[in-house]
Every structure is written in C-alpha cells, then in structure tokens.
Amino acid sequence: MSLPSQEPQAVDPMPPADAEALKNAAVQAFVEWTRRLPVPPPNSQEFIRSVEPKTRRAARIYSTITERRVVWKEGPTHGSPVVTGLRRQASSVDLWAETPESLRNSSLSVLACSPCGGVGSSPCPKCKGRGNIQCWNCRGTRKAYGYAKDNSRRLMNCRQCDASGRLTCSGCNSGSVSCAACLGHGREQRWLEFVDSVRSDVLVLSEDEHLRRLVWTTEGMEQDAKLVGEISANGVLTQEKVAQHLPEEWVQEHWGKTRVPLKVYERITRQTFQVFEVPAARVSYGIADAPSTTVQFEGRRMLAPPVAEDRQLTTRGRKVLAVRLPLIAVALGIPLLYILRGSFFWNGWLAALLFSLGGFAVVTDRLVQDWTLGRRQKIRQWRRGMAVYALSAIVVALLAEPRLFEARRYISKGRLDDAQTELQALGEPESPELQAAWTDLHLAHALREQQVHEVAKDALAMKPGSPERAQVDQHLLSLTRQQVLASLGRKDVTSASAVLASAHPVLAQGFPKDIGELTARLYEAEHAACTTDPCRWKTLSVALRAEPTPSREQRLGQARATLVEQLTPRPRPKAATLDWVLHLHKTTALASELADTPYDPQVSVHAKQALTWAREERERIPLIGAEREVAISLLQLTASSHPNILSKTTESVALSCELRDGRCVGAYLAGADKESRVLNNLKRTPVTKELLSRVLGHPVELPAPPQPRGGKPPTQTTWKDGRVTLVARWNGIYLMELRVGEVKP
Known part of the structure; x- marks a missing residue:
C-alpha cells in the first residue's frame, strides 16, 4: 500500500458546524492529554488561554489493482x-x-x-x-x-x-x-x-501535516471525519466523471497527483474517490507569565499530538521529577540504613523517623509543584511544613541512637537480652571502649546459664587469663562434671559425650586432669555397653590414654591378646569348605576394621597380615567343584532366572556357573556389554584373568591367539588345566568367550 501524499493541498478551512461543542471537546481532550505528561498539573484547564475550532477538508482515492x-x-x-x-x-x-x-x-x-x-x-x-x-x-x-x-x-x-x-x-x-x-x-x-494477485493502494490529499495522525484506512477514517461525497467506478476513475461532482478548478489543479503507478501486467480494476470533513481545534495555554504554547487536536476523537512535542509542561515535569527522585531516596534510604544496622533500631523510633522523613518529602514535592506553576501564596505554607518535619526527623534520629550507659544499666538489672541488643548496636565487641561492657555481659550470662554449650560460648568470647574468664571456667567445670556424672548415672552415654564435647575446647588447657577423668569415665561406660571385642579394645584404649591406671592397662592387654589371637593365621582344618569360607570372611571383616589403627601399631600389623592371608586362602578355593553355598560365598554370585545357573556381572565381564547335584561343574565367561564381548582387550584383560584364576583356584594367564591354519584362523581352541577342560572361542585375534569345565552356554 502506498503512503499518503506528503504535499499539503490549498483547501481553505471551513467554519465549524457546532463551535461550542467542539470547544468543549477540545478542552476535555487537553485535560486528558496533560494526564499523560510526566507530572500532570492539577486543574490543567485553568492554564488554557484560548480555543480556536475549525473544520478542514481531505480527499482519499482507494484503488484495487x-x-x-x-x-x-x-x-x-x-x-x-x-x-x-x-x-x-x-x-x-x-x-x-x-x-x-x-x-x-x-x-x-x-x-x-x-x-x-x-x-x-x-x-x-x-x-x-x-x-x-x-x-x-x-x-x-x-x-x-x-x-x-x-x-x-x-x-x-x-x-x-x-x-x-x-x-x-x-x-x-x-x-x-x-x-x-x-x-x-x-x-x-x-x-x-491465469494467476491473479490483488493489491490495494490508498492516496490521501490532506490540508496540512496535522492530519497525518488520523487513520486513513477504509474502516478507521469514519471515526474521525465525516464523509461528504463518494464516487466509484469499475476500472480507472476518469477526470470527467469526478468533475461532475467537484469544483472544476480543484480537479484541474490536483487530479494529476492522483495517478497510481502500475507495474508490468497490472491493471486498476476498481477506484473509489471520497471527500471528508475533518473537525479540529487549536488550544493555546501558558504557565504564569510564560509565552503561550499551542496544541492542535484533530478529528472527531480529538486526537492529540505526542507528549514529547510539548515544551512548557514537559519542562516543568522534568524539574519536579529532578527534585522528587532525591526526596524519595532520602525518605526511604535513611530508614533502610537504620534497618540494616541491626534489630536494635526496629522499634517505634524507626516508625517515627519514617513518618517524619515521608512528611518532609511530600511537603517538599508539593512546594516544588506549586513553585513551577507560579503559585507563590501556597509556597509560604509549604515552607513552614518543611521546617517542622525536618526538625522532628533530626530529634527522632538522635533519640534512636544506642548509648553505653543504657547497656550497663540493663546488665545491672539483669536484662541481659536488652543489654546485648544495645551493645551490638554500638559496635563490634573488639572495640576497646566496649570490651569491658561485653566482658561484664558474658560473665553475667555465664553465671546465670545452666546449659554447658551456652557457658562455653561465653567463655570463648572472653579474654583468656582475665579474672572474669577464670570465674566462668570454674563455673563451666562444675556444671560439666555435674551433668556428665548425672548422664552416666542414667547410662545415657550420648548425652554425656555431647556435654563433654561442648566443654572440651574451653577446659582442655586449664583443667586437663579433670577432663581426662571425665573422659575415662565416659569410655568406661561405653566399654560396659560393648558387645564385640573390637569395641571393648577401642573404648579401653581411649580410657587408658585419658587417665592411665594399672587396672585399665591390664584389661587392655587382655583385649589386645584376644584380638591378636583372632587375627593370627591358622592351618585349614578338616571342616566343611563352607565353614572355612565363612571363617575367612569373618577374619577379613575384623582385620579391615583394625587395619588403620593409629594408636596401637601391634594390632595394626596383625590386621594387615590377616587381610593378606584371608585373601590368599580364598583364592586357593576353586569355583569348579564347589558346593552351591560355597560358590555364592566365594564370589558373591546370585541366582539367575535359571534354577541351576549362578551369575556374577562386573562392569565389563559376566561370569556364569552351572550347577549339577548342588555343585558347580562349569563356568562361562563373556563380555558384559552385548555390543562388544571381547575379553582380551586392555579394559577386560585384568578382570578376565582374575575371574578365571578364581574359577580354577590358582593364578592363570589368558590363552594366546591361535595361529592361522591354511590361511584361515581357527574359531575355537581347547586345552586342559589339570583335569578341567577349557574352551576358548575366537574372532580372529579377539577372545570372545571362555568355557571352563562341563558347561553349555
């Protein structure tokens, strides 16, 4: 669609049909227009100096091409x-x-x-x-x-x-x-x-640039203008036909501008020529003694120009905004700073300060608005209000500040929470002028407190070696001893351990003997509740280190001897294989628990030796020929969907054991990944060797790839390991599966 014509036409304005109604509509449009300004003035119609209504004429040619x-x-x-x-x-x-x-x-x-x-x-x-x-x-x-x-x-x-x-x-x-x-x-x-494509073209002949803001479409124009004449024709509308309805001078002057440019293969199939009357109004306004500013409103809806085109009211709004933003920052920023300083300031004084600053900001904003509108009489009233609110804000801010003598008064009256709040608002405890007050607060709180962890916090917050710290340490020791002994009397070892752990950082240096005695009693109580030999040995070791006594040393030696006896390797008896495997598992579990013992090297050495011995003994028991329970215990095999198949799957290799009459008669090894079952690559070779060695009961190596026969490598090789037959299946040099014993995969 082509753009409306940009050349204004020489058409004289006509007198409006209803001038008074048009003036009222223009005044209302001006009021609505000022509301879109950054800071609209109240009663904006007071600034109107004159309203000039008029009517202009415009034409539109609508072409179908x-x-x-x-x-x-x-x-x-x-x-x-x-x-x-x-x-x-x-x-x-x-x-x-x-x-x-x-x-x-x-x-x-x-x-x-x-x-x-x-x-x-x-x-x-x-x-x-x-x-x-x-x-x-x-x-x-x-x-x-x-x-x-x-x-x-x-x-x-x-x-x-x-x-x-x-x-x-x-x-x-x-x-x-x-x-x-x-x-x-x-x-x-x-x-x-034939393939037809249709487009539309609209050509507008208007009086001046102000009519450009109207909507010149078929549906939109009737909202803002009155249609006074229309001529239509199938095909090109001729000058002779239009001249019958319009002045001849106007047609001769402007008809040449109505020609529509056509492309190749295009033809105008219909044209419509329309003439409209457009109402308009010019509103002049001014602030105080400033020169008048004119705003033009167009159409029946009195469409206004963009707000950005105004100068006088827009400049006034910018001045008000330039003052309003700092006022908002002061009214909200100062109370926010008090809130961030701590909970001490979260009281009625903060609400009073917020009210005073808010009133100051509102009064100042109203003063600036009236000043920019030239209302000098109201400015004096707003100045008095500014002074009152500013003075009240200063007084409230002074009364809201914390004071040291108030904190000491709270401590003397036993209001420790209020004293702590006051001191926290004054500054950090490390401040030299506040250290004495903080020390008095911690001392009063610790002597009144009956919870060990709370007293320990107060002690750690005080200066070591001071008389006040000594009082708190002595109180903490007495309270700790009392609560630990009471918990042990109830056989509540957990509670006693928590109390002792809370007091240990404070009392470890000043009262080592007392702490050692309580620690020994704690582990003696744990020793009495132990059900295993490792537990008894560990608790006796800690109790002996805390407070050495001949009795504890003797009992610890007996516990150590019992563990060493259990960890000492012994020859395999003529018992069932399953019992021997279970004994090896038990020895492994005990040795794993004691292998990393830092405070008893003798037990640690025996445990590591027992781990090595148990592993070697398990590896000597072959999977082939083992009973079902023995096979499950040796390699942690699990039952599969088949009742006579046991299986074990690692990350890369799968092992299956076939059972007959309750014994494993054969094993099958293959890659765990169905997409790649090669057993002798870099990833699977170590795992395959370990599983094959466990199946046979002694270390073995994987078979080497077979040599080609007649130019073609064999796909299967067979050999024996003692009485056990092994079958390997190959794909070139790649080992695809291993069969051990009597097994059919």
Missing part, C-alpha cells in the same frame, strides 16, 4: 490418448481479452510423460531394479547372533533371510514401480491458466 500472469499446469491423463504436442504458447495469450475457460480449452495438450519416457514405469529406487535387497539382520553375511533352544546367545544361521543374505524387495514388482507422475499411463496433459 490486479496483476495477471499466465502459467503452465500439468496433470495425469485418463487412459493413454494420442500425443498432440503443445497446441499454444504462453506468449500468444492476451491477458485481459480471454476468459480462463477459453484459455484452458485452447491450450490443453497431451504429451509423453517425461519422468518415465512414456513407458509408464521406472526402476525401483529401493532395490535399484534388482527385485531384492540386503538382509537387514545379518547385513548380507548370512550369520547373525540369536538365542538357541537352551536360551543361550550365539552366532548362528540368519533366520530372516534363511542364510541367503538377501530379502525380496517389498516396494516393487520384479524391480519396477508404476510412474507416479502419469499413474502408469505414459501420458501427461498440460494447459495454461
């Missing part, structure tokens, strides 16, 4: 008619003289189908005309992994293609498909069609 082109269309035929060739060329068509029906009938042609060459079929794109494709399961190798009758997964003949490697193509018939373009007829028909 059609562009027509000729294009070829094609489609399949019915049957196989005779080929006629092209019956007509697109260049011979008169765009505006022929109808779509006559154009189609005269240009309809029958041609041989170009995609298939008139045959009606083409080679299948899926199988390339062969009629079969490669098997998706075996990829043409005729072998694929599958599950045998015994539920084992192995490489076997491909079942999808019956081991042929090829499948019949499902998308064609013997390698050919019907041509999609001609539906198998071998013919196609082509004809010419």
Whole structure:
C-alpha cells in the first residue's frame, strides 16, 4: 500500500458546524492529554488561554489493482490418448481479452510423460531394479547372533533371510514401480491458466501535516471525519466523471497527483474517490507569565499530538521529577540504613523517623509543584511544613541512637537480652571502649546459664587469663562434671559425650586432669555397653590414654591378646569348605576394621597380615567343584532366572556357573556389554584373568591367539588345566568367550 501524499493541498478551512461543542471537546481532550505528561498539573484547564475550532477538508482515492500472469499446469491423463504436442504458447495469450475457460480449452495438450519416457514405469529406487535387497539382520553375511533352544546367545544361521543374505524387495514388482507422475499411463496433459494477485493502494490529499495522525484506512477514517461525497467506478476513475461532482478548478489543479503507478501486467480494476470533513481545534495555554504554547487536536476523537512535542509542561515535569527522585531516596534510604544496622533500631523510633522523613518529602514535592506553576501564596505554607518535619526527623534520629550507659544499666538489672541488643548496636565487641561492657555481659550470662554449650560460648568470647574468664571456667567445670556424672548415672552415654564435647575446647588447657577423668569415665561406660571385642579394645584404649591406671592397662592387654589371637593365621582344618569360607570372611571383616589403627601399631600389623592371608586362602578355593553355598560365598554370585545357573556381572565381564547335584561343574565367561564381548582387550584383560584364576583356584594367564591354519584362523581352541577342560572361542585375534569345565552356554 502506498503512503499518503506528503504535499499539503490549498483547501481553505471551513467554519465549524457546532463551535461550542467542539470547544468543549477540545478542552476535555487537553485535560486528558496533560494526564499523560510526566507530572500532570492539577486543574490543567485553568492554564488554557484560548480555543480556536475549525473544520478542514481531505480527499482519499482507494484503488484495487490486479496483476495477471499466465502459467503452465500439468496433470495425469485418463487412459493413454494420442500425443498432440503443445497446441499454444504462453506468449500468444492476451491477458485481459480471454476468459480462463477459453484459455484452458485452447491450450490443453497431451504429451509423453517425461519422468518415465512414456513407458509408464521406472526402476525401483529401493532395490535399484534388482527385485531384492540386503538382509537387514545379518547385513548380507548370512550369520547373525540369536538365542538357541537352551536360551543361550550365539552366532548362528540368519533366520530372516534363511542364510541367503538377501530379502525380496517389498516396494516393487520384479524391480519396477508404476510412474507416479502419469499413474502408469505414459501420458501427461498440460494447459495454461491465469494467476491473479490483488493489491490495494490508498492516496490521501490532506490540508496540512496535522492530519497525518488520523487513520486513513477504509474502516478507521469514519471515526474521525465525516464523509461528504463518494464516487466509484469499475476500472480507472476518469477526470470527467469526478468533475461532475467537484469544483472544476480543484480537479484541474490536483487530479494529476492522483495517478497510481502500475507495474508490468497490472491493471486498476476498481477506484473509489471520497471527500471528508475533518473537525479540529487549536488550544493555546501558558504557565504564569510564560509565552503561550499551542496544541492542535484533530478529528472527531480529538486526537492529540505526542507528549514529547510539548515544551512548557514537559519542562516543568522534568524539574519536579529532578527534585522528587532525591526526596524519595532520602525518605526511604535513611530508614533502610537504620534497618540494616541491626534489630536494635526496629522499634517505634524507626516508625517515627519514617513518618517524619515521608512528611518532609511530600511537603517538599508539593512546594516544588506549586513553585513551577507560579503559585507563590501556597509556597509560604509549604515552607513552614518543611521546617517542622525536618526538625522532628533530626530529634527522632538522635533519640534512636544506642548509648553505653543504657547497656550497663540493663546488665545491672539483669536484662541481659536488652543489654546485648544495645551493645551490638554500638559496635563490634573488639572495640576497646566496649570490651569491658561485653566482658561484664558474658560473665553475667555465664553465671546465670545452666546449659554447658551456652557457658562455653561465653567463655570463648572472653579474654583468656582475665579474672572474669577464670570465674566462668570454674563455673563451666562444675556444671560439666555435674551433668556428665548425672548422664552416666542414667547410662545415657550420648548425652554425656555431647556435654563433654561442648566443654572440651574451653577446659582442655586449664583443667586437663579433670577432663581426662571425665573422659575415662565416659569410655568406661561405653566399654560396659560393648558387645564385640573390637569395641571393648577401642573404648579401653581411649580410657587408658585419658587417665592411665594399672587396672585399665591390664584389661587392655587382655583385649589386645584376644584380638591378636583372632587375627593370627591358622592351618585349614578338616571342616566343611563352607565353614572355612565363612571363617575367612569373618577374619577379613575384623582385620579391615583394625587395619588403620593409629594408636596401637601391634594390632595394626596383625590386621594387615590377616587381610593378606584371608585373601590368599580364598583364592586357593576353586569355583569348579564347589558346593552351591560355597560358590555364592566365594564370589558373591546370585541366582539367575535359571534354577541351576549362578551369575556374577562386573562392569565389563559376566561370569556364569552351572550347577549339577548342588555343585558347580562349569563356568562361562563373556563380555558384559552385548555390543562388544571381547575379553582380551586392555579394559577386560585384568578382570578376565582374575575371574578365571578364581574359577580354577590358582593364578592363570589368558590363552594366546591361535595361529592361522591354511590361511584361515581357527574359531575355537581347547586345552586342559589339570583335569578341567577349557574352551576358548575366537574372532580372529579377539577372545570372545571362555568355557571352563562341563558347561553349555
């Protein structure tokens, strides 16, 4: 759509039909317009100096333009008619003289189908005309992994293609498909069609630039202007037809500007010429003695200009905003600083300060607004209010500040929480002028407190070596002894341990003997509740270090001797294998618990030796031939879905054990990942060696890749380890699976 004309036309303003109503509408529009200013003045109609209503005339030409082109269309035929060739060329068509029906009938042609060459079929794109494709399961190798009758997964003949490697193509018939373009007829028909595109063009002839803000569309213009005349025509609207309804001078002067530029293949199919009357009003206003500023409102809705075009009221609003922002910062920022200083200031004084500062900001803002509007009489009243609110804010701020003598008065009266709040508001406890007051507060609080951890906090906050700290330490020791002994009397070891842990940082240096005695009694109580030998030995060790006594030393020696006896290796008895495996597990658990003992090297050495001995003994027990319970205990095997199969899966290798008559008669090792089952790569070789050694009961190495025979490497090798038969399956140099003993995977 073209833009409205930018050249103002020489049309004289007409007197308004209802001048008084237009003035009232302009005044109301001015009031609404001032409300959009940054700081609108109250009673803005008071600043209006004059209102000048008038009416202007504007014209609009609405054109419908059609562009027509000729294009070829094609489609399949019915049957196989005779080929006629092209019956007509697109260049011979008169765009505006022929109808779509006559154009189609005269240009309809029958041609041989170009995609298939008139045959009606083409080679299948899926199988390339062969009629079969490669098997998706075996990829043409005729072998694929599958599950045998015994539920084992192995490489076997491909079942999808019956081991042929090829499948019949499902998308064609013997390698050919019907041509999609001609539906198998071998013919196609082509004809010419008109393609029309329609666009609209609006040309506006207005009186001046103020009319540009109106909406000059078909629907929007009637909201702001009155239609006084309209002329329409199918095709181009001629000057002679318009001259019958408009002054001849106006038509001769302006009609040449109404021509619409057309592109190639375009034609104007309809034009409408409309004449409108547009009401308008010029409002002049001014502040105090300032020069008048004119604002123009257009249309029935009295559309206003952008606020940014105003100078007088906008400048006044900016001045008010420049003062208002600092006032808001002062009214909210100072109370916020008091809030951030601490909870001491969260009281009525803060509310009074907020009220005083808020009143000061409001009064100052009103003073600035009246000053910018030239109202000098009200400025004196606002000045008195500013002074009152400013003075009250200063007095409230002084009364809200904390004082040291108030904190000391609270301490003497026992109001310790109030004293702490006052001191925290005064500053940090490290301040030299506040240290004495903080010390008195901690002393009073500690002597009144009956909770050990609270007294310990007060002691740590006081200066070491001071008389006040000595009083607090003595009180803490007495309170700790009392509560620890009471808890031990109730056999509440946990509570006694918590009390002693709270007091230990304070009393460890000043009262080491007393702390040692209480610690020894605590662990003596734990020793009495122990049910295992390691627990008894650990609690006696800690009690002896805390307070050495001959009795504790003797009992500790007995506990150590018991543990050393349990950790000492012994020959395997003629007992059941399961009992021996369980004994090795028990020894391993005990040695693991005692191996990292920092305060008894003798026990630690015996524990590490026991760990090594138990591991070596377990590795000597072969999985082959072991009972079900022994196999499960040796390698932590679990039962599978098959009742006679035990399995263990690591991160890279899977081990399966086959049971017969309750014993393991064979084992099967393969890669845990179905996508890659190689056992002798860098990742799986160590794990495979360890599992194979555990199966046979002694260290073994993995077999080396077999040498090619007759130019082709074997896929299976067999050897014996004692009486046990081992079978390895290969894929070139890669070890794919291991079978040990009597097992069928």
